Amino acid sequence: MSEALDAAACCAAFYEQDWVRMLMGDHFHPGGEPLTRRLIDDLALQPGDRVLDLACGTGTTARMLAQGWDVEVIGVDVSRANLERATVGAEQQGITKVAFLPGRAADLPVGEAQFDAVMVECAVSTFDNKPGVAAEIARVLKPGGRLAISDMAVYGTIPENLATFGHGWACVDDALTVEGYRALFEGAGFTVLAEHDESDGLNQMLLEVKKKLLLAGLGGASGWLSELQVDLPTLRGLIAKAKQVVADGKVRYTRLVFAHGTPRSEGPSAKREGACDPTTGCC
Numbered sequence: 001m002s003e004a005l006d007a008a009a010c011c012a013a014f015y016e017q018d019w020v021r022m023l024m025g026d027h028f029h030p031g032g033e034p035l036t037r038r039l040i041d042d043l044a045l046q047p048g049d050r051v052l053d054l055a056c057g058t059g060t061t062a063r064m065l066a067q068g069w070d071v072e073v074i075g076v077d078v079s080r081a082n083l084e085r086a087t088v089g090a091e092q093q094g095i096t097k098v099a100f101l102p103g104r105a106a107d108l109p110v111g112e113a114q115f116d117a118v119m120v121e122c123a124v125s126t127f128d129n130k131p132g133v134a135a136e137i138a139r140v141l142k143p144g145g146r147l148a149i150s151d152m153a154v155y156g157t158i159p160e161n162l163a164t165f166g167h168g169w170a171c172v173d174d175a176l177t178v179e180g181y182r183a184l185f186e187g188a189g190f191t192v193l194a195e196h197d198e199s200d201g202l203n204q205m206l207l208e209v210k211k212k213l214l215l216a217g218l219g220g221a222s223g224w225l226s227e228l229q230v231d232l233p234t235l236r237g238l239i240a241k242a243k244q245v246v247a248d249g250k251v252r253y254t255r256l257v258f259a260h261g262t263p264r265s266e267g268p269s270a271k272r273e274g275a276c277d278p279t280t281g282c283c
Contacts, residue, residue: 028254030122031201035150036061039119042148042194042257045069049116051267052076052140054105059086059098066090066098073098074115076108081130106132113142120149124184125175134188144264146257147190150198153178153252158245178254190258198253206239 031038045051047070053062056075063086066073075098077083083100092097103109106129118137127133137147152175176184182192245251 016031029122030205031062031150031198032205035198035201035255036064036121039148039150039255040065040069043117043119043146045071045117047071047113050074050114050117052108052110054106054108054114054118054120054128054137056082056086056100058082059089059100061097061119061121062086062100063090063093063095066095067093071097074110075100076103076105076110076195078102078104089158106136108140110140112139112200114140117143118147120147122151124149125152126183128174130174130176130184134185135189137185138188138260141260143261145260145265146193146246147185148255148257149181150253150255151175151181153181153254154250155252156250158250159241176264178252178256181254181256185256185258190260191263192256193259193263194255194256194257198255199234199246199251202251202253203243206246223236 004249044052047105049069049071051065051071053059053065053073053075055215056062059082061074061077065071070274074085075083076086077086080102083102086100090100101109105127118141120137124130124133141147154175155177156184178195182195186192242251
Protein backbone atom coordinates (compact mmCIF):
# COMPACT_ATOMS: atom_id res chain seq x y z
CA MET A 1 0.00 0.00 0.00
CA SER A 2 1.33 3.43 -0.88
CA GLU A 3 2.22 5.94 1.81
CA ALA A 4 -0.63 8.18 0.68
CA LEU A 5 -3.21 5.47 1.21
CA ASP A 6 -2.05 3.59 4.31
CA ALA A 7 -4.32 3.24 7.34
CA ALA A 8 -2.59 5.91 9.42
CA ALA A 9 -2.85 8.49 6.63
CA CYS A 10 -6.48 7.60 5.92
CA CYS A 11 -7.37 7.85 9.59
CA ALA A 12 -5.57 11.19 9.89
CA ALA A 13 -7.37 12.52 6.81
CA PHE A 14 -10.71 11.40 8.28
CA TYR A 15 -10.16 13.41 11.45
CA GLU A 16 -9.17 16.51 9.48
CA GLN A 17 -12.81 16.95 8.39
CA ASP A 18 -14.77 19.69 10.15
CA TRP A 19 -17.85 17.56 10.78
CA VAL A 20 -15.74 14.91 12.53
CA ARG A 21 -14.22 17.60 14.74
CA MET A 22 -17.71 18.86 15.59
CA LEU A 23 -18.72 15.41 16.79
CA MET A 24 -15.48 14.39 18.52
CA GLY A 25 -14.21 17.67 19.98
CA ASP A 26 -10.51 18.28 20.66
CA HIS A 27 -9.72 14.76 21.88
CA PHE A 28 -10.14 12.27 19.04
CA HIS A 29 -10.21 9.21 21.30
CA PRO A 30 -12.33 7.55 24.00
CA GLY A 31 -11.81 8.82 27.53
CA GLY A 32 -11.04 12.39 26.49
CA GLU A 33 -8.83 14.60 28.65
CA PRO A 34 -9.15 12.48 31.84
CA LEU A 35 -7.68 9.47 30.03
CA THR A 36 -4.93 11.65 28.55
CA ARG A 37 -4.01 12.81 32.04
CA ARG A 38 -3.84 9.20 33.26
CA LEU A 39 -1.47 8.42 30.39
CA ILE A 40 0.70 11.37 31.34
CA ASP A 41 0.78 10.19 34.96
CA ASP A 42 1.90 6.77 33.68
CA LEU A 43 4.99 8.40 32.15
CA ALA A 44 6.31 9.41 35.61
CA LEU A 45 7.78 12.58 34.12
CA GLN A 46 10.62 14.52 35.71
CA PRO A 47 11.42 18.23 35.21
CA GLY A 48 13.34 18.78 32.00
CA ASP A 49 12.25 15.52 30.34
CA ARG A 50 11.78 15.37 26.58
CA VAL A 51 8.49 13.79 25.48
CA LEU A 52 7.44 12.54 22.05
CA ASP A 53 3.72 12.72 21.26
CA LEU A 54 3.47 10.31 18.33
CA ALA A 55 0.50 10.77 15.97
CA CYS A 56 -0.12 14.05 17.79
CA GLY A 57 -3.06 15.16 15.64
CA THR A 58 -3.89 18.82 16.19
CA GLY A 59 -1.56 19.00 19.19
CA THR A 60 -4.06 19.06 22.06
CA THR A 61 -2.06 16.64 24.22
CA ALA A 62 1.33 18.09 23.24
CA ARG A 63 0.21 21.57 24.25
CA MET A 64 -1.24 20.22 27.50
CA LEU A 65 2.09 18.59 28.34
CA ALA A 66 4.18 21.64 27.47
CA GLN A 67 1.90 23.98 29.40
CA GLY A 68 1.25 21.89 32.52
CA TRP A 69 4.49 19.97 33.04
CA ASP A 70 8.08 21.20 33.10
CA VAL A 71 8.99 19.22 29.98
CA GLU A 72 9.89 19.76 26.33
CA VAL A 73 7.51 18.20 23.80
CA ILE A 74 7.87 17.16 20.18
CA GLY A 75 4.70 16.22 18.29
CA VAL A 76 4.95 14.10 15.15
CA ASP A 77 2.09 13.45 12.76
CA VAL A 78 1.60 12.37 9.14
CA SER A 79 -1.01 15.08 8.48
CA ARG A 80 0.38 18.49 7.61
CA ALA A 81 -3.09 20.02 8.05
CA ASN A 82 -3.18 18.75 11.64
CA LEU A 83 0.35 20.02 12.27
CA GLU A 84 -0.59 23.47 10.98
CA ARG A 85 -3.51 23.61 13.42
CA ALA A 86 -1.23 22.38 16.20
CA THR A 87 1.40 25.04 15.52
CA VAL A 88 -1.15 27.85 15.33
CA GLY A 89 -2.73 26.65 18.57
CA ALA A 90 0.61 26.69 20.39
CA GLU A 91 1.38 30.18 19.08
CA GLN A 92 -2.02 31.50 20.15
CA GLN A 93 -1.53 30.09 23.65
CA GLY A 94 2.03 31.39 23.88
CA ILE A 95 3.45 27.90 24.47
CA THR A 96 7.14 27.72 23.62
CA LYS A 97 8.27 24.30 24.85
CA VAL A 98 6.59 22.43 22.01
CA ALA A 99 7.41 21.83 18.34
CA PHE A 100 5.64 19.86 15.64
CA LEU A 101 7.29 17.78 12.91
CA PRO A 102 5.88 15.93 9.90
CA GLY A 103 6.85 12.29 9.89
CA ARG A 104 5.81 8.67 9.78
CA ALA A 105 5.81 6.40 12.80
CA ALA A 106 8.04 3.79 11.16
CA ASP A 107 10.61 6.41 10.15
CA LEU A 108 10.70 9.07 12.85
CA PRO A 109 12.49 12.35 11.99
CA VAL A 110 14.54 12.35 15.21
CA GLY A 111 17.82 10.84 16.41
CA GLU A 112 18.50 7.89 18.70
CA ALA A 113 17.82 8.01 22.46
CA GLN A 114 16.38 11.53 22.26
CA PHE A 115 13.34 11.11 24.54
CA ASP A 116 12.62 10.22 28.14
CA ALA A 117 9.01 9.31 27.34
CA VAL A 118 6.73 8.55 24.39
CA MET A 119 2.95 8.54 24.30
CA VAL A 120 0.67 7.29 21.54
CA GLU A 121 -3.08 7.85 21.80
CA CYS A 122 -5.37 5.65 19.71
CA ALA A 123 -2.89 5.30 16.84
CA VAL A 124 -0.87 2.07 17.10
CA SER A 125 -3.90 0.29 15.65
CA THR A 126 -3.61 2.41 12.49
CA PHE A 127 0.05 1.71 11.77
CA ASP A 128 0.69 -0.77 8.96
CA ASN A 129 4.23 -1.75 9.95
CA LYS A 130 3.64 -2.23 13.67
CA PRO A 131 6.92 -4.08 14.41
CA GLY A 132 8.80 -1.33 12.58
CA VAL A 133 7.00 1.33 14.63
CA ALA A 134 7.76 -0.47 17.90
CA ALA A 135 11.43 -0.67 16.89
CA GLU A 136 11.47 3.06 16.03
CA ILE A 137 9.98 3.99 19.39
CA ALA A 138 12.64 1.86 21.08
CA ARG A 139 15.31 3.61 18.98
CA VAL A 140 14.32 7.14 20.00
CA LEU A 141 13.66 6.33 23.69
CA LYS A 142 16.47 6.55 26.21
CA PRO A 143 17.23 3.36 28.17
CA GLY A 144 14.69 3.10 30.98
CA GLY A 145 12.34 5.56 29.27
CA ARG A 146 8.60 4.97 29.35
CA LEU A 147 6.00 4.39 26.67
CA ALA A 148 2.29 4.90 27.37
CA ILE A 149 -0.36 3.97 24.81
CA SER A 150 -4.13 3.89 24.64
CA ASP A 151 -5.86 2.06 21.82
CA MET A 152 -8.69 -0.05 20.48
CA ALA A 153 -8.46 -3.78 21.19
CA VAL A 154 -10.57 -6.11 19.06
CA TYR A 155 -11.56 -9.69 19.84
CA GLY A 156 -13.39 -11.84 17.32
CA THR A 157 -15.42 -10.66 14.33
CA ILE A 158 -17.14 -7.29 14.17
CA PRO A 159 -20.36 -6.99 12.10
CA GLU A 160 -19.39 -6.09 8.54
CA ASN A 161 -21.34 -2.84 8.25
CA LEU A 162 -19.97 -1.65 11.59
CA ALA A 163 -16.41 -2.61 10.67
CA THR A 164 -16.69 -0.77 7.34
CA PHE A 165 -17.97 2.41 8.93
CA GLY A 166 -15.63 2.02 11.90
CA HIS A 167 -12.62 2.10 9.59
CA GLY A 168 -12.91 5.86 9.54
CA TRP A 169 -14.29 6.46 12.99
CA ALA A 170 -12.18 4.19 15.14
CA CYS A 171 -9.62 2.73 12.74
CA VAL A 172 -10.36 -0.80 14.00
CA ASP A 173 -9.41 -2.69 10.83
CA ASP A 174 -5.96 -3.63 12.09
CA ALA A 175 -6.37 -3.27 15.85
CA LEU A 176 -4.74 -5.94 17.99
CA THR A 177 -5.90 -7.64 21.16
CA VAL A 178 -4.46 -6.40 24.44
CA GLU A 179 -2.22 -9.46 24.42
CA GLY A 180 -1.17 -8.54 20.88
CA TYR A 181 -0.04 -5.05 21.93
CA ARG A 182 1.90 -6.51 24.85
CA ALA A 183 3.66 -9.00 22.56
CA LEU A 184 4.36 -6.33 19.95
CA PHE A 185 6.30 -4.09 22.31
CA GLU A 186 7.88 -6.90 24.30
CA GLY A 187 9.32 -8.07 20.99
CA ALA A 188 10.99 -4.66 20.64
CA GLY A 189 12.64 -4.89 24.05
CA PHE A 190 9.99 -3.25 26.22
CA THR A 191 8.87 -4.39 29.67
CA VAL A 192 5.16 -4.21 30.53
CA LEU A 193 4.62 -2.11 33.66
CA ALA A 194 0.83 -1.83 33.80
CA GLU A 195 -2.37 -2.61 31.91
CA HIS A 196 -5.75 -0.92 32.41
CA ASP A 197 -9.18 -1.48 30.84
CA GLU A 198 -10.57 1.87 29.67
CA SER A 199 -13.65 0.52 27.88
CA ASP A 200 -15.97 2.80 29.86
CA GLY A 201 -14.53 5.61 27.77
CA LEU A 202 -15.86 3.95 24.62
CA ASN A 203 -19.40 3.92 25.97
CA GLN A 204 -19.12 7.53 27.08
CA MET A 205 -17.82 8.58 23.66
CA LEU A 206 -20.69 6.82 21.90
CA LEU A 207 -23.18 8.50 24.23
CA GLU A 208 -21.73 11.96 23.53
CA VAL A 209 -21.79 11.39 19.77
CA LYS A 210 -25.40 10.19 19.98
CA LYS A 211 -26.40 13.34 21.92
CA LYS A 212 -24.75 15.62 19.35
CA LEU A 213 -26.48 13.79 16.50
CA LEU A 214 -29.84 14.15 18.24
CA LEU A 215 -29.35 17.89 18.72
CA ALA A 216 -28.17 18.27 15.13
CA GLY A 217 -31.19 16.36 13.86
CA LEU A 218 -33.57 18.55 15.84
CA GLY A 219 -31.91 21.58 14.30
CA GLY A 220 -32.24 20.28 10.76
CA ALA A 221 -29.67 18.63 8.46
CA SER A 222 -27.61 21.68 7.63
CA GLY A 223 -24.02 22.84 7.98
CA TRP A 224 -21.54 20.18 9.12
CA LEU A 225 -24.32 17.59 9.41
CA SER A 226 -24.88 17.69 5.65
CA GLU A 227 -21.31 16.40 5.18
CA LEU A 228 -22.12 13.04 6.76
CA GLN A 229 -21.72 10.15 4.36
CA VAL A 230 -24.61 8.24 5.96
CA ASP A 231 -28.12 9.28 7.05
CA LEU A 232 -28.90 9.90 10.71
CA PRO A 233 -31.15 6.84 11.31
CA THR A 234 -28.47 4.54 9.90
CA LEU A 235 -25.80 6.23 11.98
CA ARG A 236 -27.86 5.90 15.15
CA GLY A 237 -28.31 2.21 14.38
CA LEU A 238 -24.56 1.78 13.96
CA ILE A 239 -23.93 3.50 17.28
CA ALA A 240 -26.37 1.12 18.98
CA LYS A 241 -24.58 -1.82 17.38
CA ALA A 242 -21.22 -0.43 18.50
CA LYS A 243 -22.47 -0.24 22.09
CA GLN A 244 -23.47 -3.89 21.86
CA VAL A 245 -20.08 -5.13 20.62
CA VAL A 246 -18.43 -3.22 23.48
CA ALA A 247 -20.85 -4.82 25.95
CA ASP A 248 -20.06 -8.23 24.44
CA GLY A 249 -16.32 -7.65 24.90
CA LYS A 250 -15.54 -7.81 21.18
CA VAL A 251 -14.18 -4.27 21.24
CA ARG A 252 -12.29 -2.89 24.21
CA TYR A 253 -10.21 0.18 24.90
CA THR A 254 -6.92 -0.33 26.69
CA ARG A 255 -4.19 1.70 28.38
CA LEU A 256 -0.75 0.10 28.53
CA VAL A 257 2.50 1.29 30.09
CA PHE A 258 5.94 0.00 29.11
CA ALA A 259 9.57 0.66 29.99
CA HIS A 260 12.41 0.55 27.49
CA GLY A 261 14.47 -2.11 29.23
CA THR A 262 14.84 -1.53 32.99
CA PRO A 263 12.65 1.40 34.08
CA ARG A 264 14.32 4.42 35.62
CA SER A 265 13.21 5.68 39.02
CA GLU A 266 9.92 7.51 39.02
CA GLY A 267 9.67 11.28 38.86
CA PRO A 268 8.69 13.40 41.85
CA SER A 269 5.23 14.04 40.42
CA ALA A 270 4.45 10.35 39.98
CA LYS A 271 1.92 8.92 42.39
CA ARG A 272 2.13 5.21 43.04
CA GLU A 273 0.36 3.24 45.75
CA GLY A 274 2.76 2.29 48.52
CA ALA A 275 5.51 4.67 47.34
CA CYS A 276 7.75 6.06 50.05
CA ASP A 277 7.28 9.72 51.00
CA PRO A 278 10.50 11.03 52.63
CA THR A 279 8.51 13.65 54.56
CA THR A 280 6.84 10.90 56.58
CA GLY A 281 10.12 9.38 57.72
CA CYS A 282 9.45 6.06 56.00
CA CYS A 283 12.80 6.04 54.17
